[in-house]
Amino acid sequence: MLREIANNNIWFxxxxxxxxxxxxxxxxxxIGLTPETxxxxxxxxxxxxxxxxxxxxxxxxxxxxxxxxxEELIRRILEIASNEDDLVLDCFIGSGTTIATAHKLxxxxxxxxxxxxxxDLVVKRLNDxxxxxxxxxxxxxxxxxxxxxxxxxxxxxxx
Numbered sequence: 428m429l430r431e432i433a434n435n436n437i438w439f440x441x442x443x444x445x446x447x448x449x450x451x452x453x454x455x456x457x458i459g460l461t462p463e464t465x466x467x468x469x470x471x472x473x474x475x476x477x478x479x480x481x482x483x484x485x486x487x488x489x490x491x492x493x494x495x496x497x498e499e500l501i502r503r504i505l506e507i508a509s510n511e512d513d514l515v516l517d518c519f520i521g522s523g524t525t526i527a528t529a530h531k532l533x534x535x536x537x538x539x540x541x542x543x544x545x546x547d548l549v550v551k552r553l554n555d556x557x558x559x560x561x562x563x564x565x566x567x568x569x570x571x572x573x574x575x576x577x578x579x580x581x582x583x584x585x586x
Contacts, residue, residue: 472497480562481522484552491548492522498563501528509534523549527556528563531570541581550578 428447431437437447468476477495485491501524509515511533517525520540529536530553540549552560559565559572 466500466503470499471503472499477524483562484555484560485548488548495522496524498524498528498531499567501525502532502564502568505529505532505534520545520549523552524563526576527552530556530574530576531564531568545578 428437431449432447436450438450439445439447474494474497476499477497478491478493480498481491481495482488505515505525505528513534515525515529515534515536517529517536517538520526520538521542522544523538526536526538526549538549553576556570557572557574557576559570561570564570
């Protein structure tokens, strides 16, 4: 700490009596994506647009999730937090938005879900994605389909 203070890398506030903080210098910044504070629905979708996407994917369903996340929002998060071929973990798959988006972005993924929607919604959704489903971010990323996935039931059997 004394060395960092001597090197002028620690800041104690304007009056010198505040909690010490590490100075961050522009010369040390990594080139990359800096997330914005506010993500507007115009750019990153809304719950309403995500719900319409789900209803288009599953017209036979009377009820879909009340607050699904839009693929545009998940895309932004995945592009900030991962790179192509990285592994994405979704512990609560829900309707499968995160893994569908990960698939379209070339990420590998593991999803976990105990709800009945795994076979009713998620497996069908991923099959649609592989077949080239055109909703969500498909057009903006040039998604044409492809790939595969493995689905395992909690007892370890592969389906």
